[in-house]
Amino acid sequence: MLQSFNARTQEPFGAALAPTTAAELEAAIQAADHAFDTWQASDGNTRAKLLNALAEAIEYDREKLVELADAETGLGPVRLNGELDRTAFQLRRFATLAQNGGAFAFTDDPAVAGGPPVGHPHMMRVRVPLGPVAMFSASNFPFAFSVLGGDTASALAAGCSVVVKAHSGHLHTSQRVFEQAQHAIEKLGMPKGLLQMVQGAGNDVGVNLIKHPRIAAGAFTGSTRGGAALRDAARARVRPIPFYGELGSINPVVATPAALKVGGDALVQTLAGSITLGCGQFCTNPGLLVLQRSAESTEFVNHLVEALKTQKPHAMLTKAMRQSLDHGTAAQLAAGAKALLHNPVNDINPNPYLAEVDAKTFMAQHALQEEVFGPATLIVWTDSVDETLDVLHTVGGTLTVTLWGAEQESADTHRLVRGATAIAGRVLFAGVPTGVAVTAAQQHGGPWPSSTEPMTTSVGDAAVDRFLRPVCLQDMPAWLYKRQGQPC
C-alpha cells in the first residue's frame, strides 16, 4: 500500500492507497489510446473547452485542494494558492493557443512547375499529435507540474491524451485533482481516457508505463537519476519514443563587484529570499554564486550570511529529501568547500547553508558541481573573467544563468553573455532565477544534465511543440487540403 505523510509532522496522512495493478495500468493506457483516436482529430475549440473546464474545476475546488496539498507538501497556503492560480492560468493559456491555431500551424508550399531542383509538387508541412503521453509528476509542484500541470495542458492542447503517474509525495492531492478533472471531462461528454492516472513505485508502474507500446512520449520533472532511468527505458524500446525530462540544475548567479555595490542590501535580501524560497525546492534555485574576488564581493557575502541567518525555511517536502540535503552539503564540505553558514539540525525544517570554494577546486571536484536540492548555495571565487567563464563551462548544462553587471556593452559582457547562453536555457540580467513565467518566450530546459531534450521547453507556449511531429503531405487531395493541416 502507498501511504502519504504530513510533511510537517511526518505522521501518516489520510488513508493508505492501493498501487495501480498491472491490469489497471493496461486499462488506463488502453483508455488513453482509445481517447486519442478521436482527440487527435479534435479542433481547437474543443480542446479549449476541455482545458478551460479543467482550469475552472481546480479553481472551484481551491479550498480543499490547497488544504490537502499543504498537509502533504508543507509548502503553505500562500504559495499553494499562487501555484493553483498559475496552473489554471497555464491551462487557459494552452486553451487560447489551441483556439488560435497554434497546434495546427502548417507551412503551405504551392507546386512550382518544372524539373528539380527548382520545380516541385504541392507540399504542405503539418504536425501530427504523437499519441498517448506518459506524464511523471514532480514532488515540488503539486499543482503546476503534476496532474493538470504544464505537461498535461500542453499535451492535451497538442491533441494527445495523457496518463499521469502521480507523485508519491502528494498522493491525496493528486487523487483529488484527478477526480475533479474526471468530473469536468464527464460533464463535457468527452472520453475519460483523455486523462488517466496511475500510482506506485519504480518498475511496477513508472517503467512499465514508459515501456508500453501504446505510449508515444514521456514528460518528466524530477531528479537527474530518476529521469535518466526513464529516459533510458524510453530509448531502449523496440520503437524508441521521445522523453522530455526536466532534471537537476545548479543555476549559477554571476555578479560583477560593481553590480553588487550598486545592488546593495536590496540585492542581498532578494538573493537570500530566492535561496530559501519554498525551502529552496525549486529547479531554478540559485545553487551557485560565482564572484570575482574583491572588497565589494566580500562585503556582499558577509551581508548575505547575515540575511540568510534570519531566514527560517519551512519543512522539506519529504524526509528523503531532507536527508539528501544533509548528504549534499556534507559532500560539498568533504570535497573542499568551506562553510560560511552551516547549522545542521535534526529536523524536517533545515537551516540555510552557504559555503565557499575557489574556482580551481570547484572545477576539479565533481561533487561540487552537483545540485544540492534545498536552501543551499555554494560561492565560487574567481580571479578573472576568464576564470568565471571556465567555471560556467565546467557547469556545462543548467536551466538558468543569472548575470548581474552586464548592463554595458564590452568585450567582457559579450563573453559572459556567450558563456551563459552556451550552457543555459534562460539567461537573466536582473532579479533571481526562481519564478518561471508562463509566456511565449519562456525556455525552461538547458543542456544536460538540466534537460534530456534541451532543444525543447517544458514551460511556455513552445511546450506544445514536444508533442507534435512534422509530416509533409505531398500532392494532397482537395478534401484533405480543406482541413488546413488538421490531422485526419
Next chain:
Amino acid sequence: MLQSFNARTQEPFGAALAPTTAAELEAAIQAADHAFDTWQASDGNTRAKLLNALAEAIEYDREKLVELADAETGLGPVRLNGELDRTAFQLRRFATLAQNGGAFAFTDDPAVAGGPPVGHPHMMRVRVPLGPVAMFSASNFPFAFSVLGGDTASALAAGCSVVVKAHSGHLHTSQRVFEQAQHAIEKLGMPKGLLQMVQGAGNDVGVNLIKHPRIAAGAFTGSTRGGAALRDAARARVRPIPFYGELGSINPVVATPAALKVGGDALVQTLAGSITLGCGQFCTNPGLLVLQRSAESTEFVNHLVEALKTQKPHAMLTKAMRQSLDHGTAAQLAAGAKALLHNPVNDINPNPYLAEVDAKTFMAQHALQEEVFGPATLIVWTDSVDETLDVLHTVGGTLTVTLWGAEQESADTHRLVRGATAIAGRVLFAGVPTGVAVTAAQQHGGPWPSSTEPMTTSVGDAAVDRFLRPVCLQDMPAWLYKRQGQPC
C-alpha cells in the same frame, strides 16, 4: 591507407589516401572550434556570402567533379549533374534563408506589469548555434549528402562550423569538393576552420570525432547500424549531444485496386522506374508495395514484373552494397516471400528483384520488415483496409508512405491517411517517393528506424533548426536588445 575503387570495374581508382591521424583529427576539430568563435556571431549576409561562394565553387568545377564522382560511384553523368545542381541550389537556398533572417528569428515578449502568473519581466526567446558539427557523408549522394550537402549547408547557415567525415565510397570526389570549398573560403578571407574534413575507418576517426568534447552535434545519412553506433556514442558522452541520423527506410506504397486500374500502364512504368532509379540506392526507394487482393492488383503486378524485366540497373556503389543486396533478397525468400522476379547474377550490376508475401507472414517475420538497399521490392497482399493498416503499423517508422487512391474523402481514406502519417515523415498522394524536393515544407525524417530524431528534418528549410538551441533572455540590457536576438 585508404583506396578508392572504380564502381563499375572494381579496379583501384586514383592514389591511395592516408587516413586522418589522431593529431590531424584534433587539429581539424580545434580549427573548427576556433572558427565557430566568430562564425556564431556572424550576420546573415556574411553567411550568405559563404554559402553562395560554395555553390559557385562546385558549379565552376562541375566537369571534373562529375567525372570523379562518376568513376567512384557509377551513378552516371546525368544523375550526377542533376545532383550537383541540387547541391548548389540547396547551398543558395540556405544562403537566402540566412539572409532573410531565418536563423535569427526570435520571439519578443514585452514585460507585463503585475505579479505572477499574468505579470512577467521582458523576455526574448532567441536561438543560439550549437557549436562545431560532425557531419558524416552518405555513400549514395556524393554531392547532395556529402561534403557540401544539406547538413553542411544548414549547419553553416545556423552559425555552426563543420567537420566532415568523408565517405570511403568517394574519397577523391570528396577531396576535390573539399579543396574547392577551401579555396572559396580562403578567397573570402574567412577562417578555413569553418569547414574541415577527415577520413578513415570506424573508431579511429568517426567515433573519435563524435566523442570529441568540442563537437556539439552530429549529422549522419547512412545505414541504421552505422547510425545507431554513432548515436550511442553521442549519447554516452559525459555531455550528450544531439545526433541527427537519417537511416534506413522501406517506404511503403499503398494502392487501392481502383487507383491501379485508373493509373494503368503509366503507373506501372513510373513505379518500375522508381524501384530501379539509381540502382534503387535511395533512402526513399519504394521497398514495399501494399496491395489489396483483387483482379486489378494482380494485373498491375503482372505488368510490373514485365516492366522491371526490361530495366537494366547500373552498377551499385560498392561491392559490399552489392553483396548486401543479395543477402537481403535471400533473407526475404528464406522468411517466406515468394519470388516474382529473381535472376541472381554474379555482377556489380544487379537485376531487379520483386517478391510477394501475405500480410500475416510479413507481420510475423522481422526479416521481411528490414530495408533491402537496391532495386528490390516486396509486395504484401492484404485482405482488407484493416489489414493494410496493420501492415503500416508493423512497419512502424519510415521516411515516406505513398497512398494511391485517397482522392475521395471516406472513412477508409481517413484511416489510411492517419495510418500513414502515424509512421512517416512524408505522405505522398501521387507519384513516387524517390525525389526529395528542397523546399520550405519538406520533412525528410520519420519515426525510428528511419531517423534518430523524427521531430527534425535533414532536407528542406527546417533542417537549420537542428543546429539552433532556444534560449530565453530575461530583462536583457538595451545593447543586447539592439542586436535583435542575434547571439553574442
